[in-house]
Each structure stands twice: as C-alpha cells, then as structure tokens.
Amino acid sequence: MKKLISDFMDLVKVRNHNEPEFLQAVQEVAETVIPYIAKHDIYYGKNILLRMVEPERAIMFRVPWVADDGEIHVNRGYRIQMNSAIGPYKGGLRFHPSVNMSILKFLAFEQVFKNSLTTLPMGGGKGGSDFDPKGKSDDEIMRFCHSFMAELCRHIGPNTDVPAGDIGVGAREIGFLFGMYKKMRNEFTGVLTGKGRSWGGSLIRPEATGYGTVYFAQSMLKTKGESFARKTVVISGSGNVAQYATEKATQLGGKVVTLSDSSGYIYDEEGIDEEKLVHVMYLKNEKRARISEYVKKYPTAKFFKGESPWTVKCDIALPCATQNELDGNDAGTLISNGCICVAEGANMPSTPEAIHEFHGAKTLFAPGKASNAGGVATSGLEMSQNSLRISWSREEVDERLKGIMEDIHDSCIEYGKEEDGYINYVKGANIAGFVKVADAMLAQGVV
Numbered sequence: 500m501k502k503l504i505s506d507f508m509d510l511v512k513v514r515n516h517n518e519p520e521f522l523q524a525v526q527e528v529a530e531t532v533i534p535y536i537a538k539h540d541i542y543y544g545k546n547i548l549l550r551m552v553e554p555e556r557a558i559m560f561r562v563p564w565v566a567d568d569g570e571i572h573v574n575r576g577y578r579i580q581m582n583s584a585i586g587p588y589k590g591g592l593r594f595h596p597s598v599n600m601s602i603l604k605f606l607a608f609e610q611v612f613k614n615s616l617t618t619l620p621m622g623g624g625k626g627g628s629d630f631d632p633k634g635k636s637d638d639e640i641m642r643f644c645h646s647f648m649a650e651l652c653r654h655i656g657p658n659t660d661v662p663a664g665d666i667g668v669g670a671r672e673i674g675f676l677f678g679m680y681k682k683m684r685n686e687f688t689g690v691l692t693g694k695g696r697s698w699g700g701s702l703i704r705p706e707a708t709g710y711g712t713v714y715f716a717q718s719m720l721k722t723k724g725e726s727f728a729r730k731t732v733v734i735s736g737s738g739n740v741a742q743y744a745t746e747k748a749t750q751l752g753g754k755v756v757t758l759s760d761s762s763g764y765i766y767d768e769e770g771i772d773e774e775k776l777v778h779v780m781y782l783k784n785e786k787r788a789r790i791s792e793y794v795k796k797y798p799t800a801k802f803f804k805g806e807s808p809w810t811v812k813c814d815i816a817l818p819c820a821t822q823n824e825l826d827g828n829d830a831g832t833l834i835s836n837g838c839i840c841v842a843e844g845a846n847m848p849s850t851p852e853a854i855h856e857f858h859g860a861k862t863l864f865a866p867g868k869a870s871n872a873g874g875v876a877t878s879g880l881e882m883s884q885n886s887l888r889i890s891w892s893r894e895e896v897d898e899r900l901k902g903i904m905e906d907i908h909d910s911c912i913e914y915g916k917e918e919d920g921y922i923n924y925v926k927g928a929n930i931a932g933f934v935k936v937a938d939a940m941l942a943q944g945v946v
C-alpha cells in the first residue's frame with residue numbers, strides 16, 4: 500500500500516513540485532483514500548484521485564486599482580474551479596498577501612471533500628488575491644473589490660460558480676463584489692453567499708462556521724460522555740470563525756480563555772464572556788485593530804506578543820486562524836496538558852506531525868473539512884433560499900445547520916471507526932467526501 504501511495508504522490512509532485520501546501524493536502528487524502536480505492540473494484544484502475552487533483556480550470560488575472568494617494572497598484576487575482584461533479588463550484592475568496600497557487604489549490608481541493616460531506620449539491624472551488632486589506636481605507640477596499648470582480652464576473656454565476664468570504668473577505672467585501680457583479684452582468688442573482696440580510700443573505704451565515712465547529716466538537720465529546728460544560732477552551736484567531744466559535748462555546752457552558760491574531764495571543768483567565776466578545780467584535784470588525792488592544796479594556800488579561808496559544812492548559816482546542824498554525828510540538832504540549840478534543844475551525848491548521856501526535860494519543864481530532872463545513876453548508880442554504888426567493892428564520896437555519904453537522908459526524912463514524920473503537924475523523928471525512936464525488940464522476944464518464 501505504501502508503494503501505491505508513494506507512486507501516486509510522485510506523479511502529483513512532478514506537476515506541482517513548488518506547491519507545498521497543495522501537496523500536503525493531497526498527501527493526507529491519498530493516505531486514507533488510496534487504501535479504500537484498492538479494496539473497492541468500482542473505483543480501482545479509474546485514476547479518479549489523479550483526476551481529482553487536477554483543477555478543472557485555474558484562472559489567474561491582473562487586478563489594477565488606484566490608492567487614495569493616486570498611486571496605481573497591481574495585484575494578482577485567482578479562481579480555482581476544482582471539481583463540479585456534484586454541483587456548481589463553491590468556495591470562498593481569500594485576500595491575504597500570502598495567497599498563491601499552492602494555497603488556493605490546497606483550499607480548493609479540501610473544499611471538494613468538505614462540500615461533498617455537507618450532503619448539499621455543491622462542487623469545490625476557491626479564489627482570492629495577494630492583496631493585503633490591512634491598513635487600507637474603505638474606498639481603497641471598494642476600488643480593489645470592483646476591479647477584482649470586473650474580471651471575475653466573466654467566470655462565475657449562480658449555476659456555475661458561487662464564491663463567498665474567507666480570510667480578509669467579510670460582509671464589507673462581499674457587498675462591493677456583489678455591487679460590481681450586478682452592474683457588469685445586469686442581473687440580481689445568488690452569485691455570492693454571505694450577502695447582507697436585505698439583499699439576499701441568509702440569517703446565521705456569519706455565525707455558521709464558528710457555530711458549526713462547536714456543534715461538531717459537541718458531537719465528538721458526546722462519544723465520550725462529555726460536553727462543553729465547565730470546560731476550558733483555547734481558540735486561535737479573532738476573525739469571523741473564532742468570534743462565533745467563542746460565542747457558541749460560551750453559550751454551551753465552556754470558558755474560552757484565548758484569542759489571537761498574527762501579532763500574538765491574549766489570555767483571559769476569567770473567560771471571554773458575552774460582553775467581552777462584543778468588545779472583540781468592535782475591535783476586529785469595526786476598528787480593525789490588533790487583538791493586543793483587548794488588554795487595554797480588560798487589564799487582568801495578558802498579551803503574549805508573537806506567540807500562539809497552544810501552551811495554555813485547556814480541555815478543548817479550536818484552531819480558527821490559518822493553515823499550519825499548530826505543529827507537532829504544539830500538539831504534544833496540548834496532549835500533555837490534558838486536552839481531550841481538537842476541532843479545526845480553520846482549513847488545515849494542524850501540520851501532519853500534529854495530526855500524527857493526536858492520533859497517537861487517541862485524542863478526539865477533527866479535520867477542518869469536517870468540523871468547519873457549517874459555513875459552506877449554510878452558504879448552500881443561502882443558495883436554496885435565493886433560488887426559491889424565500890428566507891428562513893434564524894431558528895430554521897440553525898436547526899438545519901445542526902442537522903448537517905450531525906450528519907457529517909455520522910459519516911465520519913461510518914467510514915472512520917477503527918477496530919479498537921477510536922474514530923479516525925481524518926479517514927472518515929476523506930473517504931465519505933470522496934465516495935460521493937467519485938460516484939458522480941464515474942456516472943458522468945471521462946470529462
């Protein structure tokens with residue numbers, strides 16, 4: 500089996516040798532899916548995984564824009580349309596200086612499996628730009644978004660490809676992007692998700708990734724007769740996913756003691772309660788400040804510059820910032836500090852060495868493609884509401900979100916339960932996600 504996997508990876512490396520994040524994501528899937536393919540005649544010998552690692556289309560384009568001081572800047576825009584076997588391409592847009600082909604292809608590849616797990620008819624895609632929104636004025640953000648969409652609008656549509664937010668793309672950016680799409684195409688349609696409430700957005704979409712991650716962790720804990728009540732929770736990030744994971748974990752009785760950003764982390768031993776979270780939301784979503792400012796208002800909390808929060812003793816860890824933010828050493832520290840459950844809110848935040856540590860210690864560990872799927876699932880619900888021209892209540896959407904997260908958890912058990920009873924959520928998510936897409940690809944022939 501090792502030879503089958505390494506032969507496959509050698510083929511993938513030839514074409515993608517300078518794309519480390521993409522190769523990391525593919526390796527993780529190959530290790531669990533290739534043994535499954537080898538045991539199932541209908542998939543064997545069809546090169547399905549080899550077809551899945553090649554994007555159906557990768558678009559790269561120039562994004563020129565004018566800064567407030569009149570200087571002309573040029574960024575690079577991308578959209579990776581990875582797989583449309585089970586539905587239109589679906590996945591977020593990331594605006595961050597680190598964005599490149601490798602990062603977007605890893606995200607698009609993960610998205611294919613994640614979207615399949617949601618049970619909704621969505622293919623996988625991802626896009627974005629190396630544009631850095633930090634320190635830009637609202638007008639500069641608007642001009643950038645308009646220029647980005649002036650090109651992207653040719654390649655997307657409600658039945659073709661439906662982008663949404665990701666790092667650096669929130670409600671403000673989705674508004675500017677939607678405005679330009681509407682102008683260029685002269686149509687008001689559900690081409691983006693994460694829209695404002697009064698123009699087609701769904702209730703609960705802003706909350707959905709963070710809430711969904713906590714719902715998933717709740718199901719994991721339940722397998723051990725545990726819950727969030729009275730548990731200490733360590734969360735990284737302080738953006739959309741981290742904020743709503745904090746809200747839901749607190750509502751379920753947990754005490755969230757950390758949040759972070761790229762400058763460091765804050766530790767509040769008393770817990771980041773509802774009132775303190777309102778302040779975090781003001782700092783990050785309105786003032787667009789650094790998380791370190793938290794300690795100005797709450798001086799009993801501490802700020803640790805340039806560090807990540809994994810040394811803080813906790814029962815539950817929710818990495819909600821970015822890829823490869825938690826390595827093997829961090830995992831070892833979490834385990835020796837008594838952490839029993841890790842659910843990824845971010846995409847691929849744990850390195851392969853960290854996952855190896857969690858599996859070795861039989862820690863409950865969920866990969867992002869399962870535990871953070873609530874965001875895109877609720878985007879799928881937004882698409883349904885747009886198509887039907889209706890809008891569901893907050894309770895209705897939240898119930899559907901909970902149901903979807905429970906279904907994903909069940910699929911992980913179905914495909915990931917080991918002989919000793921340990922649930923390997925990585926294996927479960929990869930195989931369950933693969934089967935649905937592979938069946939569709941087989942039915943549609945070699946296209």
Ligand SMILES: NC(=O)C1=CN([C@@H]2O[C@H](COP(=O)(O)OP(=O)(O)OC[C@H]3O[C@@H](n4cnc5c(N)ncnc54)[C@H](OP(=O)(O)O)[C@@H]3O)[C@@H](O)[C@H]2O)C=CC1
Nearest residue numbers: 665666667708736737738739740760761820821845846874
């Ligand atoms: N939004 C969504 O619906 C979904 C998001 N995700 C994933 O969740 C993660 C967070 O996304 P989201 O909350 O939407 O993004 P936001 O832009 O709202 O927040 C991102 C957070 O992560 C921090 N961060 C980003 N890059 C780094 C870095 N290199 N080192 C340390 N911290 C960093 C940011 O800090 P700073 O401000 O300093 O950059 C910020 O606190 C991403 O992995 C994303 O792909 C997954 C599913 C859906």
Ligand SMILES: O=C(O)CCC(=O)C(=O)O
Nearest residue numbers: 590591663665874875878
């Ligand atoms: O809601 C969406 O379409 C995108 C969500 C996303 O980018 C993700 O799941 O990583």
